[in-house]
Amino acid sequence: MSDFERFVHTFFNLEVAAKYWPDLLKGLGVTAGVGVLVAITGLLFGVVLAVLRAMQFRPLSLLIIAFADIMRALPPLVLMIVFFFAFPLIGMPMNAFTTVWLALSLVLAAYAEESVWGGILALPRGQSEAARSTGLNWWQTMTAVILPQAFRIAVPPLTNRVIAISKNVALGSVVALNEVLNEAQSASSNSGNPTPLTMAAAAYLLLFIPILYAARRLETRWQWKV
């Protein structure tokens, strides 16, 4: 075998690929599913926190700031390991799915809160004053005037965060979540061949490159013009 053949046989082995692709496909489904769930719950929770902070009730704001700081300072892998290995001992067992979903949602919520709050702060004060003077109440002002504009400012940082954090679903392999990296690792040790790892890398590229492009388009379309 030439060197090139050996390389192909090692990293692009069709026999191994044929045998394990159903497992990897299942893993890809889990990765995509958990990623989408994290994006939805994380963003929603983050927006709720930003709106609560905009109420400017000081004790509540301080709590939200502390939450956002802690979730941005802790490595997500540390969070997952504490949830997965430590919480069962205080009577709160969590399976791998709950662990990954909860940990990443909390992290995304913290970043989303900061981005949306940044958007709210960046709006001129006159916006809310004008809205209130037309007779809208606080809640109407928030939902109809402030948030839609704040979102537009927050879109570039938000899309980056959503992508970076949903990629972290791969960290779930450490707590044995059956996502694509975990499937690939067990397939690779069962077959004694790294082809499944190549497939996992390819799967992530297939999944995320279109999302990167979609995000870029969203950013230009939603660009906030002053």
Place this chain on the structure above:
Amino acid sequence: MDALLRNFFNIDVFIQVFPYLLQGLFTTLWLSALVIPLGLVGGLAVALLGTQSESRWIRFLVAAYVDIFRALPPLVLLIFIYFGTPFLGLDIPKLLAVALGFLLNNSSYYGEVFRAGLLSVPQGQMEAARSTGLTRMQALAYVIVPQATRNVLPDLVGNSIEVVKLTTIASVVALPELLRVARDAQALLFNPSPVVLAALIYLALLWPLVRWLSRLEHKNMTAK
């Protein structure tokens, strides 16, 4: 409550493992001190090639490089490098695998940041610098890059905090950084307090930086 104290905040365990965790923290710190400058230099090179190169091909290749390594989770990259290369007959040490994975991943992230910075410097700066007799390289080094860096300083700081947090994935290939040491201690003592202590150490290390970053971002926003 008792279970919480015994399992999460067990003082005896804290005292027992603290010296080991400090060693782990030390490893985390020098690992960060290694991979952050590597990523910064790589990122600046990527950004300069992507924005300044005359060749469309080079610009295209750089854009592809950035997209690929932004789409790949760093853990996938690290596992691919660490568990894949032995099959080629190469036995690369853990540290090299980690450094390589971080370089590929970080240079594309820092590259995007520097790119935004370079694009934020008005064209006239280059023209004015050239007209004073500076060469293109001198103009980049003394006029463009310093301004670009200052414009994206908050993003550079933010990305560097992410890199420090990311060093935890080195635990997966058994590099004895803070998280790994804590997990080993947890397995040895059948008590998760070491991991909780590690989390507290990460908080103590990174919370001030996160606060500083928030203020930096805020200042930047109001300054504009």
